[in-house]
Amino acid sequence: MPKILIIEDEAAIRRVLVKILSEENDSYQVDEAEDGLAGVEKIKNEDYDLVLCDIKMPKMDGVEVLEAVKKIKPETTMVMISGHGDLDTAIETMRLGAFDYISKPPDLNRLLNTVRIALDRKELVVENKMLKKKVSKNYEMIGDSEGISRIKDMIDKVAPTDARVLITGPNGTGKELVAHWLHQKSERSSGPMIEVNCAAIPSELIESELFGHVKGAFTSAAKDRAGKFEAANGGTIFLDEIGDMSLSAQAKVLRALQESRIQRVGSDKDIKVNVRVVAATNKNLKKEIEEGNFREDLFHRLAVILIEVPPLNDRREDIPLLINYFSKKISGEHGTAVKSFSDKAIKLLQNYDWTGNIRELRNVIERLIILGGTEVSESDVKAFASK
Secondary structure, three states: OOEEEEEOOOHHHHHHHHHHHHHHOOOOEEEEEOOHHHHHHHHHHOOOOEEEEEOOOOOOOHHHHHHHHHHHOOOOOEEEEEOHHHHHHHHHHHHOOOOEEEEOOOOHHHHHHHHHHHHHHHHHHHHHHHHHHHHHHHOOOOOOOHHHHHHHHHHHHHOOOOOOEEEEOOOOOOHHHHHHHHHHOOOOOOOOEEEEEOOOOOOOOHHHHHHOEOOOOOOOOOOOEOOHHHHOOOOEEEEEOHHHOOHHHHHHHHHHHHHOEEEOEOOOOEEEOOOEEEEEEOOOHHHHHHOOOOOHHHHHHHOOEEEEOOOHHHOHHHHHHHHHHHHHHHHHHHOOOOOEEOHHHHHHHHOOOOOOHHHHHHHHHHHHHHHOOOEEOHHHHHHHOOO
């Protein structure tokens, strides 16, 4: 249930706002605060999905409230309420971290649209923060081979810039890992990283997923919804398997890159976005261009920097390190003692043909940990690796 706090010193306006929001969605839990000091106290003690805050108030004005909230709970989404003479101040509050502002007297459609967008974005940001916590623990780039060392050096050079990056390589090589490193080592690391698997989303829904939609844009569009580009504002969007994207969606992505603006499906209103785009594919995009499946102009926009991730068969010297890493990680996940691998077992695994790359290696290591002896032996590998 979304929790909304209204900080407004005029009781009549507070009542109007509560009435509008309650009638719009009976699942909203709406609290009130009669001034800035009371509002900050409520925010200290409660977690709100959205705060609507007046600018001109006694005791503590809206700018002071915004600054205080950003110190105690910086993830709180704030929308400022401005009188006619407060417009310049309202714009300044957005520079300080406010999500948006609405003018008095509040226009019904403008108010509800702002609330819906703010709550949608809040939901996506929360999901992304949960993902980032998992990423920081689970994503490591293991290996000292020449190919991996070269990628690490390139990431260190490219990550601090806003240059677009296209990551290529076979399935299972760890392209998404490179994308996460680019984000985490960038100036945008405190912002969101939003992942989109273009191959997993039906072609008729990909545009809505990327750019959002307005109510009534299509049959199941029951309300306005922000897309992934808006959710990634100030951060990074990772377009995985971009070679599977429809030509129609490619055209809209190209426009977003050229103009830093998007339009929701069913709307002609431009929305400005500040997003770094990192893309990945296992396809040969130059061949896809020749066959008419991928736009050449989009390819050149995306491939400012090209990073090619080598297959595991080209970096066999990293396999002992990967075996050790996965053994510790998987044993921890299963709550069992870490198993060692004999030298002969490691040598045998190094010589296998890893068509499924690191993803396949991980699965094999997990199988050997479950089925193998206290020390995984050469015979265990022969019996259970199924090569």
